[in-house]
Amino acid sequence: MAAGLAEVRSRIATATAAAGRHADDVTLIVVTKFWPASDVRLLARFGVTDVGENRDQEASGKAAECADVDVAWHFIGQLQTNKARSVARYADVVHSVDRAHLVRALDSAAVAAGRRLGCLVQVGLDHGAGRGGAAPESVPELADLLAAASALELRGLMAVAPLDSDPRPAFERLAKLSADLRREHPEAGWISAGMSGDLEAAIAAGATHVRVGSAILGHRAPLR
Numbered sequence: 001m002a003a004g005l006a007e008v009r010s011r012i013a014t015a016t017a018a019a020g021r022h023a024d025d026v027t028l029i030v031v032t033k034f035w036p037a038s039d040v041r042l043l044a045r046f047g048v049t050d051v052g053e054n055r056d057q058e059a060s061g062k063a064a065e066c067a068d069v070d071v072a073w074h075f076i077g078q079l080q081t082n083k084a085r086s087v088a089r090y091a092d093v094v095h096s097v098d099r100a101h102l103v104r105a106l107d108s109a110a111v112a113a114g115r116r117l118g119c120l121v122q123v124g125l126d127h128g129a130g131r132g133g134a135a136p137e138s139v140p141e142l143a144d145l146l147a148a149a150s151a152l153e154l155r156g157l158m159a160v161a162p163l164d165s166d167p168r169p170a171f172e173r174l175a176k177l178s179a180d181l182r183r184e185h186p187e188a189g190w191i192s193a194g195m196s197g198d199l200e201a202a203i204a205a206g207a208t209h210v211r212v213g214s215a216i217l218g219h220r221a222p223l224r
């Protein structure tokens with residue numbers, strides 16, 4: 001784990017330098033899905049401040065086991081409305097807001113939990129190939145809803161690059177959408193993009209948050 005972490009940190013440093021950016025401008029979110037709570041604990045000891053999870057059932061248990069660990073929890077997976085109440089109890093940021101109904105569910109859940117939730121609009125950049133995300137045309141409407149919600153804070157945009165093709169055009173498109181968004185919502189500067197295989201391309205295009213799992217933790221079957 002330490003070696004994987006060092007390797008990924010060095011890739012981020014190289015990519016930010018190549019883009020004329022500062023390494024501190026990119027936050028590493030270590031995606032701990034499939035890995036146990038003990039790994040979250042260990043990652044925190046190695047200086048990791050942010051972890052990502054994509055399934056509520058797995059994440060809620062881990063977050064409870066790690067209540068004493070000082071990390072921020074990012075929910076990055078497709079989110080069913082009926083899970084909003086649970087996610088609002090432990091997540092600090094939800095990256096996968098892709099429909100108005102979910103904004104309303106998260107807002108009332110956050111109010112009920114007495115918490116504030118950072119939120120990103122997930123944009124679908126693969127023309128409906130099933131990796132989730134709102135159509136680019138609906139970003140302004142969702143952003144306005146998030147900004148107006150009482151317990152939610154609009155932070156920016158998230159995307160997953162299309163599989164099996166050059167990720168660069170998708171990340172450029174996301175950067176353009178982000179620039180458009182920031183004209184209306186200057187506070188919404190996060191761009192969550194880039195994973196183990198494409199973090200360099202994402203950072204070149206302006207990603208502020210990369211979500212990296214397998215390059216640090218390796219591959220394993222889902223936890224049951």
Ligand SMILES: *Cc1c(COP(=O)(O)O)cnc(C)c1O
Nearest residue numbers: 031054076195196211212213214
């Ligand atoms: C699993 C996952 C990641 C991490 O992917 P790796 O290729 O293992 O780095 C990033 N983002 C999302 C939305 C994921 O589900």
